[in-house]
Structure formats: structure tokens, C-alpha cells
Amino acid sequence: MKVAVGPDPSLVYRPDVDPEVAKDKGRFRNFTSGPLLDRVFATYKQMHTQQTVDFVRKKHTQFGGFSYKKMTVLEAVDMLDGLVDESDPDVDFPNSFHAFQTAEGIRKAHPDKDWFHLVGLLHDLGKVLVLAGEPQWAVVGDTFPVGCRPQASVVFCDSTFQDNPDLQDPRYSTELGMYRPHCGLENVLMCWGHDEYMYQMMKFNKFSLPPEAFYVVRFHSFYPWHTGGDYRQLCSEQDLAMLPWVQEFKYGHPRGGLVGRDEGWRGWGLPHKALSLPCCSKFDLYTKSSELPDVDTLRPYYQGLIDKYCPGVLSW
Numbered sequence: 001m002k003v004a005v006g007p008d009p010s011l012v013y014r015p016d017v018d019p020e021v022a023k024d025k026g027r028f029r030n031f032t033s034g035p036l037l038d039r040v041f042a043t044y045k046q047m048h049t050q051q052t053v054d055f056v057r058k059k060h061t062q063f064g065g066f067s068y069k070k071m072t073v074l075e076a077v078d079m080l081d082g083l084v085d086e087s088d089p090d091v092d093f094p095n096s097f098h099a100f101q102t103a104e105g106i107r108k109a110h111p112d113k114d115w116f117h118l119v120g121l122l123h124d125l126g127k128v129l130v131l132a133g134e135p136q137w138a139v140v141g142d143t144f145p146v147g148c149r150p151q152a153s154v155v156f157c158d159s160t161f162q163d164n165p166d167l168q169d170p171r172y173s174t175e176l177g178m179y180r181p182h183c184g185l186e187n188v189l190m191c192w193g194h195d196e197y198m199y200q201m202m203k204f205n206k207f208s209l210p211p212e213a214f215y216v217v218r219f220h221s222f223y224p225w226h227t228g229g230d231y232r233q234l235c236s237e238q239d240l241a242m243l244p245w246v247q248e249f250k251y252g253h254p255r256g257g258l259v260g261r262d263e264g265w266r267g268w269g270l271p272h273k274a275l276s277l278p279c280c281s282k283f284d285l286y287t288k289s290s291e292l293p294d295v296d297t298l299r300p301y302y303q304g305l306i307d308k309y310c311p312g313v314l315s316w
């Protein structure tokens with residue numbers, strides 16, 4: 001069964017791509033006008049109006065028991081083939097190809113890190129939420145913390161939050177909102193979507209992957225943090241130590257030396273020694289090319305990783 005779904009705004013619209021990236025990758029996420037941008041804006045408008053502390057808590061309650069479905073990882077990968085986004089000009093092939101492409105890109109660059117290969121396959125599986133009937137604005141798009149004022153690098157920040165009731169609530173509308181300084185992202189309530197759902201699912205099913213894997217899945221759409229340099233007032237030391245892994249996943253390199261905005265990455269005080277991951281091709285965004293992986297040939301390798309880290313029938 002095919003389910004009609006609009007574009008994942010995270011994969012379509014990126015207003016602040018850094019110039020180094022844009023130079024050779026400009027053909028991706030390069031939509032500044034037209035009907036696609038209108039759709040993306042409409043999705044963000046809904047998302048930024050309805051993602052509140054109350055809404056997110058309700059979603060954790062609704063899905064946190066993981067009683068939606070029982071299936072293996074590869075069954076979930078196949079299920080995503082029911083989602084085809086015909087409006088995203090970057091992609092005209094099933095979603096599962098993107099999962100395998102991402103995984104293979106990582107495998108080429110990090111042949112020794114099998115857990116990272118598996119993260120490539122897993123990272124978007126939370127999009128099964130769409131098949132569970134969830135609206136697009138509660139599944140995809142760039143993520144942000146609820147419970148505090150959205151920061152400047154949140155996409156369409158100035159034009160989409162005016163009807164969000166939390167921003168009229170003094171508990172949630174200051175820079176720190178309901179959080180303590182440097183409380184750590186693990187204590188922050190992120191807006192509800194496929195990243196958070198999949199992270200919680202991995203925890204619930206006790207995936208034996210390293211902490212970096214959980215981190216990449218949970219925050220891969222948190223562009224205002226991993227790319228915009230915002231929300232550092234909420235970060236712990238551990239968050240800063242994990243950041244290069246998220247950037248490695250998104251960009252194929254850490255972004256410590258690149259500054260997108262004033263007071264951006266320079267303010268993080270990241271030690272460059274910690275940023276010595278190899279520079280290589282991009283895995284998530286920029287593996288979206290029409291060179292389709294031979295999925296049947298790849299399946300046995302990934303089945304082996306699944307058997308090692310998250311075997312059998314899982315609770316979704």
C-alpha cells in the first residue's frame with residue numbers, strides 16, 4: 001500500500017547551508033521559491049503552532065508503550081517503501097533506498113564502525129509514524145526543544161510561532177524556559193517526530209549500540225543545534241562531545257571550523273583535537289542520488305548487523 005506523503009521539510013529546505021557545503025552541493029535543498037516552498041512553509045507553520053510541551057508529553061504517553069506494531073528492523077525498512085514523496089525532486093525512488101544509501105555511504109567512509117553503518121539504516125525508521133496515521137508536522141521536519149523560546153536559527157522562526165500557546169506562557173517563553181542552564185539535552189523535551197520516536201524505540205527495545213548511535217538518531221534533525229549553533233545554554237559537556245558524531249553523520253565532517261552565524265560554533269569552545277574525524281562524503285542528505293543501491297545484495301550484511309545489535313521481532 002502506498003501512502004501519499006509530502007516532502008520531509010528537513011530534506012527539502014535549508015536556508016542557511018554553509019557556503020563550503022553549498023559550493024558543490026547546491027543542487028540539494030536549494031528551493032527558495034515555488035509551490036514546494038509553500039508546502040514546506042505550511043508544514044512548519046503547523047508544526048511550530050502545535051508542538052507544545054503538552055502535545056509532546058501526550059505523544060510520549062501515546063507511543064511510549066510501543067504497542068503500535070511488532071516487526072523486525074528489515075520489515076520496518078520495507079514498510080517505509082509505502083512512503084514515496086513524489087514532490088521532492090531530489091528523490092524519485094522508495095524511502096528504503098535512502099536508508100541503504102546512507103548506510104553504504106557511512107560504510108565506505110568508516111569501514112571499521114559497523115554500528116555507524118547500522119545507524120544509517122535505522123535513522124529514519126521512525127517515519128513509520130506516518131503509516132500509524134500521524135500528521136506530517138508531527139513526524140518530519142527540523143526539530144527544536146519545546147518548553148523554551150525558539151532560537152534564531154530555527155527555520156521560519158520569525159513567521160511561524162505566533163500562534164503557539166507556549167509562547168504566551170511565561171514558564172516556556174524565556175530563553176531557558178523550563179530548563180536549568182546546561183541541564184543537558186537528555187533532559188530537554190524535543191518536539192515530537194521520527195527522531196525522538198526512534199530514539200525511544202531503540203531504548204525500549206534495548207539496542208546494544210554505543211551511546212553515539214542513540215545520539216545521532218535522536219538529534220539528526222536538530223539543525224538549530226548541530227548546524228545553527230543555537231541552544232548551547234542547554235548543553236552539557238557530554239552534548240558537546242557527541243556533537244561531532246551528529247555532524248559527521250549529517251555532513252561527513254565535523255563543523256567545528258565553520259561558522260554559520262555570529263556567535264555560532266566559535267562560542268562552543270570545541271577542542272579541535274576532538275574534531276579529528278576523517279573528512280568524507282556526506283551520508284544522509286547528500287547520498288540522495290539516483291545511483292540506486294543493489295538492496296538484495298546488501299541485505300545479508302545488514303541482517304548480520306541487526307542480529308548483532310537489535311535482533312528479532314521488535315516493539316514499535
Ligand SMILES: [Fe+2]
Nearest residue numbers: 123124220221
Ligand atoms: Fe530523518
